[in-house]
Amino acid sequence: MKRAVKSVIMQGGQGDAIMAAYGMAALHALKPGIFADDVICYPRSLAAPLIQALLPWAKVLPIDQSNGSAHPRFYTSAAKTTLGSAYKNWFGPDWINNFAERRRLASTGYPHPGGVARLARWLTDRRLIGNTRWRREAPDYYAIKMWAPLAEYHGFSEIDLGRSLYATVDVLKTNIGKALGDYRSALTVPTLAVFPSGASFQTMPPAFLARMIAALPGIDIRAFFSPEDPTIDGYRALGIACETTASLNDVLYVLKHAPAVITVDSFVSHLAQLFADGHIAAMSHDLPVHTVHPGAASQIVFKAMPCVPCNYLPKAGQCAAGFKRCGVYDRDDYFDLMLRTIRRTLREV
Known part of the structure; x- marks a missing residue:
């Protein structure tokens, strides 16, 4: 039986949290059971009210309340990939994504990582996306890169996820409008x-x-x-x-x-x-x-x-x-x- 995610830790900036919410809505539209009925999202506090409007079927709390959150957890962007986080990806119940580090490897001015960091990334990439050759990674919307491992776990391709991103635009726009309400x-x-x-x-x-x-x-x-x-x-x-x-x-x-x-x-x-x-x-x-x-x-x-x-x-x-x-x-x-x-x-x- 597939494990439903109970906690979503939206690390990164406010914009990353919004992209994470867009991708999460797309996954939920593909298959509601991917996330538990009592799933809790933990974004930065500024984005929290809006993400609650975007995801009315989830509970949203500030990220500073994520300590002790329920497993399985999905980290949409790891703050730093370590051997410890790689071990948890292989042998624990959680997903600790490192997509942003693959982008950094292709970025001008990013410091060359040491051997331990390269090993941790290699192990994480091997586990989450099955591809350790980051130089061949095609550029794509970050919400797809965030959620692709979980989509694959439930039998969906990145193409399925991309299609659902298009399909959920109107609903998300309506939900943003609901967050604004009749405010003047x-x-x-x-x-x-x-x-x-x-x-x-x-x-x-x-x-x-x-x-x-x-x-x-x-x-x-x-x-x-x-x-x-x-x-x-x-x-x-x-x-x-x-x-x-x-x-x-x-x-x-x-x-x-x-x-x-x-x-x-x-x-x-x-x-x-x-x-x-x-x-x-x-x-x-x-x-x-x-x-x-x-x-x-x-x-x-x-x-x-x-x-x-x-x-x-x-x-x-x-x-x-x-x-x-x-x-x-x-x-x-x-x-x-x-x-x-x-x-x-x-x-x-």
């Missing part, structure tokens, strides 16, 4: 809302956004930031109209009502992909196929730098290629593609 924000909703800030080198530099605004006269454009984001000062210094979203409902409200929305690859992007009708995904440091939902109607702006994907580093530092901001934002072809995409999107809405 005091924020000014512009014609074009921009969420330019991310945790790493996906951040859209203030100078790029100011150049874009100057090229689009007569269009009401505003940039939106979380309350604790210190980078807002750099945008205000260039005369960019800025707003602060005090809550997740404020973010959802803007996504719902703005005719066009630009996001960098961030937590907000994963919401906009399914909830904003005129979404433009400004991609930079990673391949779009990795983090854009395959069923999203998003318009993608992307030009591949030679160093993409890059190692995930704090944006205040310098990347392995020597940039203090992603070099794609200095490319005229990227800027021109952005303008064409914005104009086309505004004509269509």
